[in-house]
Amino acid sequence: MNETYNHKLIESCKDGDRKAQKAIYDLLAPKMFSVCLRYCGDRQSAEDMLQDGFVSMFSKMDSYKGAGSFEGWARKIFVNTCLMYLRKNDVLKQSDDIEEARKLTSDVPTQMEDIGYKELMKMVMELPPGFRTVFNMYAIEGYSHKEIADELGITETTSRTQLSRARTWLQNKIKEKTDGRK
Amino acid sequence: MEENNFDLKMRSMLESGQEEVPAGLWSAIESRLPAASSTVKAPVIWWRWACGATAIAAAVALTLIFAFRNDATPSVDIENVGAPVLAEVTEEENAALEEATAEIAPVTATKAIAAADKDVKAETVIVPETVVVPEAVEDEAVSEQVSEKTDPEKDWLAAYETEDFNENGTELKEKKEFDRHVKLAAYGDATSNTNPTSGSGNAAMMKKPTTPTITSIEETGESTYGIPVAAGVGIKIPVANRVSIGTGINWSMMTRNFSGQYNQVDEDGNVTSQASYSSIRNTQHYLGVPVNVYYSIINKDFVDFYAYAGGSANKCLTNRYTMHGLDGNINYKSPDTGWQFSTGAGIGVEFIVAKRFGFYIDPSVNYWFGTKNSANNLRTRQPFMMGLEMGMRIRL
Known part of the structure; x- marks a missing residue:
């Protein structure tokens, strides 16, 4: 367990101690807001997901037994909250993904070091929702294609295709950015 | 391989990313949380x-x-047998009593005792207190008193009033239904x-x-x-x-x-x-x-x-x-x-x-x-x- 989230703080949080909850919120909120932004793509939805995620997390605190990283456990809750939101709003079924993908080439950027976090984050947020979700789940969270397929109600082939196109889309954006600086 | 490298680079840059949280969000979350541990x-x-x-x-x-257990113990209304007080007597006293009263009213005294004793233990004998005077059995006044207390008619009345007998004088099978x-x-x-x-x-x-x-x-x-x-x-x-x-x-x-x-x-x-x-x-x-x-x-x-x-x-x-x-x-x-x-x-x-x-x-x-x-x-x-x-x- 990360020392930041010490046992006493988590136990107090389980007891409903408001100060402990606020302390956990202060520690987690910036990181989890980043997670929500990556999945939702817009700030308003991400704020809503951040709220829902914290309410859900505090209500489930008793189920955290200290077996793994607290932050990892919390991150799963926020990811699940975002996925539920995306499913609920049928964001994943938008049809423009395929059209977007057809325009792509497959150049691999070599100058990624020149890109900062904020620029990269902006690019991920601009990804079409289907690409963005699969890319986040596979490349950042480490889900397998089977898990993604089960979670999103799509086939594994679709998951692979979406991921491939997401990579290509991002690589092109990065290339455009770095080429523009030269 | 290149794809994996790309993913790893992206992951390393995005995984630990942090964003500035909008002000006032905690208040909104707090308002949705249940009261502490209630x-x-x-x-x-x-x-x-x-x-x-x-x-x-x-x-x-x-x-x-x-508290009410003693009150529930049955007793004889002594007014009906002519003596104001009842008392339990020891076995020795009882023997003396029987000897003393044998000649005076052998049957009626026994009936009065038996009638009054319906709901108490078999070995407990209840008799008029004033009768427990063995030396005085020759005394005429005492004999009269005992005789009066063991009057058959009054004995029956006493027993009737304790509800041990019905109107015909027949003993009931069980006092308390x-x-x-x-x-x-x-x-x-x-x-x-x-x-x-x-x-x-x-x-x-x-x-x-x-x-x-x-x-x-x-x-x-x-x-x-x-x-x-x-x-x-x-x-x-x-x-x-x-x-x-x-x-x-x-x-x-x-x-x-x-x-x-x-x-x-x-x-x-x-x-x-x-x-x-x-x-x-x-x-x-x-x-x-x-x-x-x-x-x-x-x-x-x-x-x-x-x-x-x-x-x-x-x-x-x-x-x-x-x-x-x-x-x-x-x-x-x-x-x-x-x-x-x-x-x-x-x-x-x-x-x-x-x-x-x-x-x-x-x-x-x-x-x-x-x-x-x-x-x-x-x-x-x-x-x-x-x-x-x-x-x-x-x-x-």
Whole structure:
């Protein structure tokens, strides 16, 4: 367990101690807001997901037994909250993904070091929702294609295709950015 | 390989990213959080009070029983046999008495004693106190006094007035008839609730949702259970000395709150919507028929102390879920409305405050069984429970 989230703080949080909850919120909120932004793509939805995620997390605190990283456990809750939101709003079924993908080439950027976090984050947020979700789940969270397929109600082939196109889309954006600086 | 490198670079840059959180978000979250620990501690406090009330009721009942025990011992109205006071005498005194009175009124004295002794121990002999004067048996005044006290007619009257004999002077088989009234009862019942915090709820918490085939609720968080409450009416019918059978009909309500996902599926089996809720309220209503056998341990005019055992069958009438969303409440009626059965035992005390009216309190221990399609509730989560039934009874 990360020392930041010490046992006493988590136990107090389980007891409903408001100060402990606020302390956990202060520690987690910036990181989890980043997670929500990556999945939702817009700030308003991400704020809503951040709220829902914290309410859900505090209500489930008793189920955290200290077996793994607290932050990892919390991150799963926020990811699940975002996925539920995306499913609920049928964001994943938008049809423009395929059209977007057809325009792509497959150049691999070599100058990624020149890109900062904020620029990269902006690019991920601009990804079409289907690409963005699969890319986040596979490349950042480490889900397998089977898990993604089960979670999103799509086939594994679709998951692979979406991921491939997401990579290509991002690589092109990065290339455009770095080429523009030269 | 290049793809993996690209993913790793992206991951390293994005995974630990942080964003500035909008101000005021904590206030919005705080307003949606439940009051600190109230749902867990309240039932414990409630149960403590219930135990206290039961203990006080039992103590009062026992005090009353023992305080009035001597008064209940039968005695002879000495006015009717000519002596003001009765007293128990020792075996030696009794022998002396018998010797002294043998010549004076051998038959009537014995009858008077026997009549008065109907409800006391066989070895206890009750005689007029003034007769215990062996040396004075020759005294004429005393002889007259004894003779007067053992007058056959007055003896019969004394015995009659103690209700040991009927109008014809025949001794009754049993002085006190056991309470054989049929009783109607109206009651309320509450059950213990310890709000278990471990178990299946945890396992389901991070479970990835599967594709639903029917409209359903998927639990993703633990349940917080409300105190089960019940109310009903019943009848208690005496079937033998000290033994009664009670039955009736009752309504009970079970509630719980949990976080979960509501999956809507159309007739073709297609998922039309899936939405998660941090608070889903489940309310279940049951109609039950209890059957109990009661054995009266102590039965007085003012109190009845008894033990009982039995069971009940309960049919779930409705099993409703309410989701509180931003765009209003959604209600879902689950088809899980199976039966639940219980068995249990307890002790009870009834305070008879009027001729045909009494209040009672029945603490009990119960074990609950479910059937295949029983709805999830506290009875399935925590089958062993304590109950506290309180109500009133009317004697017909």
